[in-house]
Amino acid sequence: xxxxxxxxxxxxxxxxxxxxxxxxxxxxxxxxxxxxxxxxxxxxxxxxxxxxxxxxxxxxxxxxxxxxxxxxxxxxxxxxxxxxxxxxxxxxxxxxxxxxxxxxxxxxxxxxxxxxxxxxxxxxxxxxxxxxxxxxxxxxxxxxxxxxxxxxxxxxxxxxxxxxxxxxxxxxxxxxxxxxxxxxxxxxxxxxxxxxxxxxxxxxxxxxxxxxxxxxxxxxxxxxxxxxxxxxxxxxxxxx
Numbered sequence: 015x016x017x018x019x020x021x022x023x024x025x026x027x028x029x030x031x032x033x034x035x036x037x038x039x040x041x042x043x044x045x046x047x048x049x050x051x052x053x054x055x056x057x058x059x060x061x062x063x064x065x066x067x068x069x070x071x072x073x074x075x076x077x078x079x080x081x082x083x084x085x086x087x088x089x090x091x092x093x094x095x096x097x098x099x100x101x102x103x104x105x106x107x108x109x110x111x112x113x114x115x116x117x118x119x120x121x122x123x124x125x126x127x128x129x130x131x132x133x134x135x136x137x138x139x140x141x142x143x144x145x146x147x148x149x150x151x152x153x154x155x156x157x158x159x160x161x162x163x164x165x166x167x168x169x170x171x172x173x174x175x176x177x178x179x180x181x182x183x184x185x186x187x188x189x190x191x192x193x194x195x196x197x198x199x200x201x202x203x204x205x206x207x208x209x210x211x212x213x214x215x216x217x218x219x220x221x222x223x224x225x226x227x228x229x230x231x232x233x234x235x236x237x238x239x240x241x242x243x244x245x246x247x248x249x250x251x252x253x254x
Contacts, residue, residue: 031126038121039148040168045155048073052147053123055140057130070147077150080158081109084165092176107179108170111192114142117173123148139195186244190221193251199223203240206230221247 028046035043043049052070054060059067085108089101107113118124118141127144153161187203194201200223207218219239220230229246233239 034126038123039152039164041156041160041164043151043155045151048151048155049148052077052151053126053144054128055130055143058128070144073147073150073154074143075150076153077146077148078109080153080161081146081149081165084162085109085170087162088166088170104176104179106189107182108174110188111139111142111195112188114145115139117169118142118145120173121145185241186248187241189248190223190244190251193248194223200225203243205236205239219243223247 028050031046031049032042035041035049051068052073054069056067056069056071059069061067082105085105086101089104093101093104123144124141127140129140149161149165152164156164190201193199202222204220204222205217206220209216209218214234216232216234217236217239218230218232219236219242220227221240221243222228228250229243231239231242231246233242
């Protein structure tokens with residue numbers, strides 16, 4: 015490819031990215047390279063001459079922290095008379111991996127991702143990871159106050175029904191799965207026993223992390239027992 019054609023393609027892709035950011039988040043980016051990095055999955059890392067790998071993982075780390083602070087601050091002001099437990103659970107419902115994955119799909123972020131192959135593209139967590147990386151890029155590009163405004167006005171108040179979230183129950187199994195994925199821990203839920211109590215089947219299920227049983231619980235369905243065991247495990251992990 016000639017230099018002229020290369021530059022034409024390069025800057026054309028930048029224009030497309032700028033317009034995509036404008037369509038999704040409502041502003042034109044300053045440093046476009048931050049956002050291009052936010053959409054680069056680790057499987058498609060670029061290799062710098064220093065030996066470091068260029069992908070979206072560092073931006074994801076930063077975006078996760080910024081998003082957590084913005085949402086916590088927003089909920090603190092939005093619900094002035096609610097206790098810490100309520101605020102923590104509401105924040106978890108908004109910034110959970112499953113919630114961010116759904117949000118990413120709704121925003122169409124996967125369309126801009128760079129992957130090494132199609133199999134990686136199908137991984138459930140890449141969408142939520144990309145969204146957090148975009149928040150990290152936005153923070154570095156525009157600063158905290160602008161980032162806070164975009165998250166609240168373009169994301170939380172548009173894509174989340176807070177009244178519905180208040181009524182919804184939290185899935186502790188999802189929280190355990192999300193935590194395990196983030197910390198790269200092996201996890202599983204194992205049925206330990208199945209008995210009949212008062213003519214109803216009752217299941218005993220254990221939450222196991224890194225081959226260590228963290229908690230166990232009983233339930234009349236496997237799913238119910240799993241969530242109870244997950245809640246016990248989550249409470250222990252939160253303490254630690």
